[in-house]
Each structure stands twice: as structure tokens, then as C-alpha cells.
Amino acid sequence: MRYPRARQDVLTGANLHVDHGTTVAILGPSGSGKSTLLSVLGGLVRPTSGTVRVEGENGGAAHSVRDVTSWVLQTVNVLPERSALDNVAVGALTRGLDGAAARAEAATRLSAVGLGDRAGEKVRLLSGGELQRVVIARALATARPFVLADEPTGQLDRATSDTVLDALLSGTGGAGMVIVTHDPEVAERCDRTVRIENGAVVPA
Numbered sequence: 335m336r337y338p339r340a341r342q343d344v345l346t347g348a349n350l351h352v353d354h355g356t357t358v359a360i361l362g363p364s365g366s367g368k369s370t371l372l373s374v375l376g377g378l379v380r381p382t383s384g385t386v387r388v389e390g391e392n393g394g395a396a397h398s399v400r401d402v403t404s405w406v407l408q409t410v411n412v413l414p415e416r417s418a419l420d421n422v423a424v425g426a427l428t429r430g431l432d433g434a435a436a437r438a439e440a441a442t443r444l445s446a447v448g449l450g451d452r453a454g455e456k457v458r459l460l461s462g463g464e465l466q467r468v469v470i471a472r473a474l475a476t477a478r479p480f481v482l483a484d485e486p487t488g489q490l491d492r493a494t495s496d497t498v499l500d501a502l503l504s505g506t507g508g509a510g511m512v513i514v515t516h517d518p519e520v521a522e523r524c525d526r527t528v529r530i531e532n533g534a535v536v537p538a
């Protein structure tokens with residue numbers, strides 16, 4: 335992967351396989367290309383060369399990457415004037431639940447990230463860490479086969495980070511997950527950890 339007008343590749347010969355139902359942590363210094371790798375994996379940017387492939391149950395092609403992934407991103411769009419519950423319910427609606435079921439699912443997801451008592455609050459009134467938890471609850475409510483998370487606990491204190499990580503790791507319902515993190519404790523709880531070094535993905 336080389337960005338337009340950049341002088342060198344960010345990723346070069348990078349190769350990563352994520353099994354269904356497993357969690358992979360990506361570590362690496364600032365600027366090494368962690369977020370770039372995540373963006374390539376999720377189909378947000380097209381790699382300069384190479385491919386991203388989603389395998390179906392029998393190894394055949396399944397869907398496009400964008401259809402099977404949900405994002406935990408700090409910059410992801412939320413509806414600031416709507417409640418936390420409404421925002422998470424949107425995730426559940428995308429998988430075909432009706433309104434009442436989507437709201438029930440949203441309430442459960444918000445409780446799991448410790449925001450049960452803030453469900454009715456407008457999102458614009460939440461703190462950065464609370465917003466991050468709303469984003470996580472919404473991503474999990476979509477119940478897609480893969481979750482891509484960029485620094486999901488970056489803004490949280492240790493205790494909240496543990497709560498959110500519990501929710502993230504136990505709430506996926508068997509989804510595969512890729513987590514970009516600087517936090518060794520987050521990496522420790524993943525099934526596998528890799529690092530980005532000189533543009534390549536290497537075992538940590």
C-alpha cells in the first residue's frame with residue numbers, strides 16, 4: 335500500500351489471515367501502518383496491489399469485505415442529536431431486526447458496556463470514552479462476521495477499558511476481530527498478536 339504522492343510504501347508484502355471467530359491484535363509504533371492495514375482489510379482504501387479476500391465456509395468467496403465487517407472507529411458517524419439507544423439500535427436495524435427488537439438489543443448492548451443508565455442521553459452530551467462505548471455497542475449490534483477496531487480502548491481508564499474489552503471480546507457472537515492497539519493488556523487477551531515492522535506483518 336502506497337498513498338498517492340507518497341514516496342514510499344506504508345505496507346509492503348503485508349500478509350494477514352484472520353480465521354473466523356478469532357481475535358488478532360495489531361501492534362506497532364506510531365506511523366507504522368496499523369490503521370492503514372485496518373482500512374485495507376475493511377475495504378475503506380484500495381491497496382496499491384494485492385487483494386483482500388473473504389472466504390466462505392467452504393473456502394469459496396463469500397461477500398465483499400464491506401458487507402461482512404463492522405467498525406469500531408473513533409471517527410465513525412454517529413447521530414449526535416439522537417440518544418445512545420437510538421444510535422445502537424441503528425446497528426441492530428441493519429441486520430433486519432424490527433424496531434422493538436432493535437431497541438431491546440440496543441439496551442442489552444449498552445448495559446454490557448456499562449452505559450445502561452445513559453441509554454436515553456443524547457450522544458453529543460456524552461464524554462469521549464462514553465461515545466467510544468456507544469460505537470462499540472453499535473458495531474456489535476450489527477452482528478457481522480468481522481469486527482475491525484482501531485484503538486477501541488484508547489481513551490478509557492484501566493477499569494473502563496477492562497469493562498469495554500470484556501464486552502467487545504464476549505459480545506462478538508463468534509465474529510473474527512482485528513484490534514489495533516498500543517495496550518499490551520488488550521493484546522494479551524487476543525488469540526494472536528502481530529506487529530507491523532517495515533511494512534510487513536510479523537508475529538509479535
Ligand SMILES: Nc1ncnc2c1ncn2[C@@H]1O[C@H](COP(=O)(O)OP(=O)(O)OP(=O)(O)O)[C@@H](O)[C@H]1O
Binds near residue numbers: 364366
Ligand atoms: N490518507 C493518507 N494519505 C497519505 N499518507 C497517509 C494517509 N494516512 C496515513 N498516511 C501515512 O501512512 C503512514 C502510516 O499511517 P497509519 O495511520 O496507518 O499508522 P499507525 O500505525 O496507525 O499510526 P498511529 O499508531 O500513530 O495511529 C504514516 O506515515 C502516515 O503519515
